[in-house]
Amino acid sequence: MKMSRKKMAILIVGLLVVAGVIIQAVWRPFAHRKATGTEALAFDIHRPDVVIDSEALSRLPRDILRVPLLHDVLTQDFVDYYESDNTRLSAEGALRRLAFEHQLDWRDELMRRVFDEPAHVLLWRSPDGRPGYWLMSMHRNGLAKLLQGIGNVAASDSQLSQVAKLSGDVPVYALKLAVGRTLLFATKDDRLVVLSAPGMLLDEKGGLLSERADAVSGMLSSGHDDAPGAYQLDAVGDAPKGHRVVVSANYLSFGYQAFFSGLNALRFDFSSNGNGNGNGNGNGNGNAAATWQTSALIDPDKLPQQWNSADLWRALPANPAACTSLPADWKEASNLLGKVTANAGGADGAAAIGDQLAGPAAVCWYAKSTLVAPVFVARVKTQDAAGSAALKGALGKTFSDVIGAYEVKAAKADGADSGYLRLPVTTREPSADVTVWQRPVSARSGTALTSKASFASQLSAERYFPVTLALAHGYLIFSPDSRLVDDTLAVLDKRYPALADTLAPQRLPRTILTLTPSSAAALVEREAATALPVDQEAVFRNASRTHLVPKLHALAHYPPVSLTLPPNLPKSAGWVPVQWWFDRAKGDAAAPDAGTGAPDAPADQPGTEGD
Known part of the structure; x- marks a missing residue:
């Protein structure tokens, strides 16, 4: 018709x-x-x-x-x-x-x-x-x-x-x-x-x-x-056939590509017959029905130390909610820091700091802290006594210039009528190779209670961040929560278990992300409860308890999962497969395995039958 x-x-x-x-x-x-x-x-x-x-x-x-x-x-x-x-x-x-x-x-x-x-x-x-x-x-x-x-x-x-x-x-x-x-x-x-x-x-x-x-x-x-x-x-x-989703690393990093140097994109392929969806390199590794496969677009020439993260996992505390390795471009990162400190004349200090950092960095969240207070760790190049002293001077000055907030009560306590007054930076050296800088910063979302601080009368809010920077044993450590810095120092002093102790040794260099679902679920549940006070957000809080909390409890039953790159990266830019690992305890039949049922066995990718 x-x-x-x-x-x-x-x-x-x-x-x-x-x-x-x-x-x-x-x-x-x-x-x-x-x-x-x-x-x-x-x-x-x-x-x-x-x-x-x-x-x-x-x-x-x-x-x-x-x-x-x-x-x-x-x-x-x-x-x-x-x-x-x-x-x-x-x-x-x-x-x-x-x-x-x-x-x-x-x-x-x-x-x-x-x-x-x-x-x-x-x-x-x-x-x-x-x-x-x-x-x-x-x-x-x-x-x-x-x-x-x-x-x-x-x-x-x-x-x-x-x-x-x-x-x-x-x-x-x-x-x-x-x-x-x-x-x-x-x-x-x-x-x-x-x-x-x-x-x-x-x-x-x-x-x-x-x-x-x-x-x-x-x-x-x-x-x-x-x-x-x-x-x-x-x-x-x-x-x-199936689906192919590609996401640029620049978008995932919110534009902070300087901290993801050498990583250009992530790709997720789904195929009902296990075949990849055309990555240009023929490296699809799926052979099971209905699988998702993960790949990363890597430029090895821009990767710091070929993205070897083993030293970072040996320095970080065990049982993180989530940890990821960042293939940082320290020259670009120091340029960003230089712009932040430009008004205080800190561009030279920022460049000096960037020149002394090497390899990738790591950022980790822990259930004992909050989402806004992770810990950052980076390696410092080997240097002589003069170089170490110069780096300490640059770190101390930059920390003092950048970290801090205007404290109204502190200004009044000191009799100042105007000006940008912050609480002082405290510096301590608990051992010969360790220097720690710290400054309290008032904030409603802070990790510490003002009432428990000896300087409570000078703070402007009921909570504050004990922002802490440490230079210790060849590592630079920073966190808005001093507890995470203290835990990392304890790992370096062999007084606290390291994240590396929970990962297979052969996977340490190529592990780029690790997640502990039980810790992550606890962190998100507590953060949701904090963000929804019962006296202000009763409706949303009830919705969170009804819909979010049960899902978090389901997530908590999963064993730790980590992502790794291949042992050998290509010589030129190209796609490489990202492998997922579910590490379950021996004899834990209830935990999802990674395909073969053996501890540390690799999952072909999430979605493979049995993963």
Whole structure:
């Protein structure tokens, strides 16, 4: 039966509304954000922060839950979220009304096509730090002929309009979903490209941004873009198998790439037949059904000491909630420190500190402290007495310049009428090779109670951070919580067990992350309770007890898990597999194993049957 222009327009509108709904449902780019206007948006069209290739977007949440740990921690709401989302329900209501009023019988088919078609999605961070801008490219397949008359519809429709033309006279259409929410889309032959906001393609005057217009034209012509090349990936083509999710390390590090030198991206592949999704290097290691595989894009030339973290694990206390190794670029990090201390003339001291640090650093969270007070550890280069004295001087001055807050009561106690007054820095040397600097800093989220401090009368809040820096036995240690520094010093003095004692010796150099679920669960549960006082947040606190706490208790039953890189890294930049290990005690039949059931046995990746 021939379809009229009116029915064709309704179909086009329904298709794009549902396309926007699936993106909103899974990544929520519109959630809690001011609607994007017509101004051009700042991002690099050639290098997205996230790349998703999926055989069917509707299956992605459910396939994520094939990872046993995530299956126990996440709820069914994670899978069914897009079914009950307000935007989805509103769109379904509109589609039902249109189908009823115009005697159309395409709603179910339309929903199935959009949710189950292969899709290529690129996402960029918005100013609030979330992946708020997105572009989706997909085949129209059976809908191609139905889209041919869209130009005639756009000429007279108030919701659908033509706003520009790409090269080859390819029209670009704008579809208004709501006030301040407009999608752009373009079609050519059997391809469809949808953009989440006009500013992704148009400038303030409505003109095309040439570089981005060329990129979109290329997607419509060939179905390809620069994202695979930016991350050294094979193009998956128009019919990807399973899912492939790539996230840039710059996005994961909130822009602090200086602390992740040599790590460019992480990739997660899902395949129902155990085959990788095209990493360009042929190093997929899955051979079981329905597996997730993890890989890292490594540039070995930028890795400090080839990312060997063994010395760090020998210095850190055992049983952390979470620990990760950071392949820091100390020259760039010292430049950042120099900018912080520039007003105090500390740029030279920052450079001197950066020159004396070597190898990767580590950051760890412990259940005894808080999420805002981890401990940082880095190695110091071997030096003579003069070099050691110079480093101590630079550390002491920089610590005094950077750390501290204005203490109103302290200023009054000293009789000062104005000025930036902080509590003094205390310095102690408990042994010949150990120097410790400390300064109390008032803060509502501090780790220590003001009432228990001898200097309580000078503090400005009920809690404070005993911010501490230590130089000891060739290590630099820093934490807002002095207890974690003291524990690390105890490890170096052989008075406290080290994290290395709980890891397999052969895995120490290549371990890049370790997690103790029981400690992590205890830390998150206590932090949630602190953030939701019973007298101020009774409703949210009750919701936390009902929904969050049971999931944390389920997480706590998992054994420690760690991630390792291969023993030998490539000589040039490329993808390498990341291996997951679940370390369970011998005879603990109830703990999830890593595939073979043996202690320290490797899991092929999370999601492998038996992991």
